[in-house]
Amino acid sequence: MRGLFPPIALASTSPRRQALLTQIGVEFRRLDIKVDERLRPAERPTSYVHRLALAKARAGWGQQPPRGRLPVLGADTAVVVENEILGKPVDRAQAGVMLARLSGRSHQVLTAVALTDGYKAQERLSVSTVTFKRLTKDEYEAYLASGEGLDKAGAYAIQGWAALFISRLEGSYSGVMGLPLYETGELLGNLQQRKNRP
Numbered sequence: 676m677r678g679l680f681p682p683i684a685l686a687s688t689s690p691r692r693q694a695l696l697t698q699i700g701v702e703f704r705r706l707d708i709k710v711d712e713r714l715r716p717a718e719r720p721t722s723y724v725h726r727l728a729l730a731k732a733r734a735g736w737g738q739q740p741p742r743g744r745l746p747v748l749g750a751d752t753a754v755v756v757e758n759e760i761l762g763k764p765v766d767r768a769q770a771g772v773m774l775a776r777l778s779g780r781s782h783q784v785l786t787a788v789a790l791t792d793g794y795k796a797q798e799r800l801s802v803s804t805v806t807f808k809r810l811t812k813d814e815y816e817a818y819l820a821s822g823e824g825l826d827k828a829g830a831y832a833i834q835g836w837a838a839l840f841i842s843r844l845e846g847s848y849s850g851v852m853g854l855p856l857y858e859t860g861e862l863l864g865n866l867q868q869r870k871n872r873p
């Protein structure tokens with residue numbers, strides 16, 4: 676299938692986001708961006724992921740040379756349990772605490788995507804509910820030893836071994852992995868429509 680969308684820039688260091696964008700045939704240049712990911716006092720999880728997705732897209736826009744800029748896509752993912760955001764664990768011990776919070780219950784995964792062309796920005800939010808089985812001691816130990824969850828929000832990867840722990844997913848698999856492809860397609864489709872307008 677020939678690509679449906681124009682080329683873009685992806686403001687992300689995440690290999691998962693690159694793989695997902697490649698999956699839908701989007702050509703992209705990658706921009707290494709770093710934004711302040713600290714949560715603001717009393718900030719709600721949805722506001723937080725929206726703010727960061729937009730900040731990443733804008734930072735990426737600012738990083739491109741003024742000539743030949745491409746529209747920039749940014750995304751941010753947060754795991755939310757009992758209204759608390761679980762970010763990426765700082766070490767194995769914290770990863771263990773996060774897994775214990777997720778074990779035997781459901782949580783939400785929010786991923787916001789933002790696309791800017793320097794003038795306007797569009798955004799979408801994907802919300803999924805993920806249910807974990809109750810983990811056994813052996814499962815905790817094996818998973819923590821694998822190191823798989825250490826660079827992931829909530830200390831797990833749905834696309835990896837943690838699939839063995841997920842009894843139910845309501846929502847978007849790609850959204851949980853870091854880039855909701857349906858919503859991303861909507862943003863890219865709007866871009867295409869604007870381009871085709873006489």
Ligand SMILES: Cc1cn([C@H]2C[C@H](O)[C@@H](COP(=O)(O)OP(=O)(O)OP(=O)(O)O)O2)c(=O)[nH]c1=O
Pocket residue numbers: 686687688689691692708731750751752753754763784826827828829831832833834851852853
């Ligand atoms: C819950 C979950 C998260 N993740 C990943 C997606 C994101 O890469 C990461 C969440 O962290 P983010 O801060 O959203 O992204 P990032 O720092 O990895 O990359 P960027 O440069 O774009 O800011 O967790 C999975 O890969 N699988 C999962 O099941």
